[in-house]
Amino acid sequence: MQKESGGLPFIELPKVDGQEGISLLKGMQVIDLSTSIAGPYGTQLLADLGATVIKVEKPGVGDDARHWGPPFIHGESPWYLSVNRNKHSLMLDLTHQKGLELLERLLSQADVLVVNMTARVQKKLGIDYARLGPKFPRLIHASLTGFGLRGKRSHLPCYDLIAEGYSGVMDLTGEAENDPQKVGTPAADLLAGQDVAMAVTAAYAARERTGKGAEIDVSMQASMTRFMAPRLLSYLSSDELPGRSGGKDSVIAIYQVFDTADKQISLGLGNDAIWRRFWAAMGKPEVGENPRYASNADRRSHRDEIVAMIADILRSKPRDEWLGILAGNRIPAGPINRLDDVARDEDLLEQQFLYQAQTANGPVPQVGLGITIDGGAVVHRKSPPSLGEDTENILSNMLKLSPDEIQQLRDAGAV
Missing domain, CATH: 3.40.50.10540 (Crotonobetainyl-coa:carnitine coa-transferase; domain 1)
Incomplete structure (x- = not known):
C-alpha cells in the first residue's frame, strides 16, 4: 500500500505557478x-x-x-x-x-x-x-x-x-x-x-x-x-594511492570538518592569503606569518599539529558565532546541514529555488x-x-x- 505524505505539512514552500520560464531552447x-x-x-x-x-x-x-x-x-x-x-x-x-x-x-x-x-x-x-x-x-x-x-x-x-x-x-x-x-x-x-x-x-x-x-x-x-579526474590524475602523476579521509582532504591543508561548542563546521583554508586571514581573525596573526606554515606543502607536513590548534580554538564558541566571524573575514566556512536545514534555508526559499507547484491532485x-x-x-x-x-x-x-x-x-x- 502506498504511504501518502498527505500534502506538504512540514515546510511552507513558496508557491509557483506555471509561466514562460527560461526559453533558450524553445523550439527544440x-x-x-x-x-x-x-x-x-x-x-x-x-x-x-x-x-x-x-x-x-x-x-x-x-x-x-x-x-x-x-x-x-x-x-x-x-x-x-x-x-x-x-x-x-x-x-x-x-x-x-x-x-x-x-x-x-x-x-x-x-x-x-x-x-x-x-x-x-x-x-x-x-x-x-x-x-x-x-x-x-x-x-x-x-x-x-x-x-x-x-x-x-x-x-x-x-x-x-x-x-x-x-x-x-x-x-x-x-x-x-x-x-x-x-x-x-x-x-x-x-x-x-x-x-x-x-x-x-x-x-x-x-x-x-x-x-x-x-x-x-x-x-x-x-x-x-x-x-x-582531480583524484585520478593525482594518482597517475605520483603513484600515491589516496585513501578515505572523511572530511579531511589529503591535498589541501586545511580542508575539513571541526567541532565547535555546539555544532560542527566545515573550514577550507585553500590558499596562503586565506590562511593568514584565518589566523588574524582568530587573534593569532603570528601563526599565519610563521614560515613553518608558509605554503600548502608546509602545512601538509604539519597537518596534525595545525588541526589540533584549530580544533582547540573552534571548540570555544558556538557554530553560528564562528560563522559570523569567518564570513566577516572572507574565510570559506559553512554548516554541516541536514536535509531539514536545507529545506528551511532562507536564501533558497527567498530565491524560490525550493518551491511548491500545483498538480491535479494537490501541491x-x-x-x-x-x-x-x-x-x-x-x-x-x-x-x-x-x-x-x-x-x-x-x-x-x-x-x-x-x-x-x-x-x-x-x-x-x-x-
Missing part, C-alpha cells in the same frame, strides 16, 4: 523514452531551459521511478517528481507495431530522442541509431547506459550504486576506518544526466551549421569516473534549476505529469489523429 522537441533518474534528469534540464519534452511511458505502468516509495505524495513518488517537471506524458507501447509507428511519426517532427536502453534492447525495439539515423538524418539520438553502447560491458545492466563502485568514488568516500560509502545522492545518475543535456545542446547547436543529427553515447561509468515540492538567465531563475512551466495525462492532446493536436483513430489505438492496446 525532445522525445524521452528513458526511465528512473539519469535520463529523466537530463531531459528535465533540457525542459527547464525551454525544450518541449514528450515523456513516452508504457501504458498502465509508466516510469519505474513512479513506484519508488514510500513515501508517496498524491500517489506519486518524490523520486519521480524530482526529475520530470516541464514534461508531457504520452502512454505508448513500443512493443506494439502501431506504437512504434506513432513514435516514428513523432520523430519526424522531433529534434532529439533520449533512451536509456542497452544496444541490444534498442535494436530489438527498432529504436537504435543504425535504424533511425538514415530515416531521420537530422535526429539527435542520445543513449544513456551504464557502460556505453560498444564497450566490453555494454550489455550489462547498471544502477547508480554500480557506477559509483566502478569509478573509485565509493573507495574514497567515508572515514578511513569505515567501509566504502556511496555518495548520499544518486551522483552517477545526475552527472550522466547532465552529460546528456550538455551533449544534446552541443549537437543541437552543431546541427544549425551542418544540418546533420548525431549519435550521442553517454556512459554512467565514464561520467562518474570523469567526476573523479508537490520541487527543487529548481538554480541557474539564472538574464536575471530570471524560475523555470516552472508545467508540473510533473501524471501517467499519460497528455496522451489525448499529443495524439490529436500534434499527430492530428481523429477521435475514432485514437479510440482504435486504445482498443488495440497501443496507447
Whole structure:
C-alpha cells in the first residue's frame, strides 16, 4: 500500500505557478523514452531551459521511478517528481507495431530522442541509431547506459550504486576506518544526466551549421569516473594511492570538518592569503606569518599539529558565532546541514529555488534549476505529469489523429 505524505505539512514552500520560464531552447522537441533518474534528469534540464519534452511511458505502468516509495505524495513518488517537471506524458507501447509507428511519426517532427536502453534492447525495439539515423538524418539520438553502447560491458545492466563502485568514488568516500560509502545522492545518475543535456545542446547547436543529427553515447561509468579526474590524475602523476579521509582532504591543508561548542563546521583554508586571514581573525596573526606554515606543502607536513590548534580554538564558541566571524573575514566556512536545514534555508526559499507547484491532485515540492538567465531563475512551466495525462492532446493536436483513430489505438492496446 502506498504511504501518502498527505500534502506538504512540514515546510511552507513558496508557491509557483506555471509561466514562460527560461526559453533558450524553445523550439527544440525532445522525445524521452528513458526511465528512473539519469535520463529523466537530463531531459528535465533540457525542459527547464525551454525544450518541449514528450515523456513516452508504457501504458498502465509508466516510469519505474513512479513506484519508488514510500513515501508517496498524491500517489506519486518524490523520486519521480524530482526529475520530470516541464514534461508531457504520452502512454505508448513500443512493443506494439502501431506504437512504434506513432513514435516514428513523432520523430519526424522531433529534434532529439533520449533512451536509456542497452544496444541490444534498442535494436530489438527498432529504436537504435543504425535504424533511425538514415530515416531521420537530422535526429539527435542520445543513449544513456551504464557502460556505453560498444564497450566490453555494454550489455550489462547498471544502477547508480554500480557506477559509483566502478569509478573509485565509493573507495574514497567515508572515514578511513569505515567501509566504502556511496555518495548520499544518486551522483552517477545526475552527472550522466547532465552529460546528456550538455551533449544534446552541443549537437543541437552543431546541427544549425551542418544540418546533420548525431549519435550521442553517454556512459554512467565514464561520467562518474570523469567526476573523479582531480583524484585520478593525482594518482597517475605520483603513484600515491589516496585513501578515505572523511572530511579531511589529503591535498589541501586545511580542508575539513571541526567541532565547535555546539555544532560542527566545515573550514577550507585553500590558499596562503586565506590562511593568514584565518589566523588574524582568530587573534593569532603570528601563526599565519610563521614560515613553518608558509605554503600548502608546509602545512601538509604539519597537518596534525595545525588541526589540533584549530580544533582547540573552534571548540570555544558556538557554530553560528564562528560563522559570523569567518564570513566577516572572507574565510570559506559553512554548516554541516541536514536535509531539514536545507529545506528551511532562507536564501533558497527567498530565491524560490525550493518551491511548491500545483498538480491535479494537490501541491508537490520541487527543487529548481538554480541557474539564472538574464536575471530570471524560475523555470516552472508545467508540473510533473501524471501517467499519460497528455496522451489525448499529443495524439490529436500534434499527430492530428481523429477521435475514432485514437479510440482504435486504445482498443488495440497501443496507447
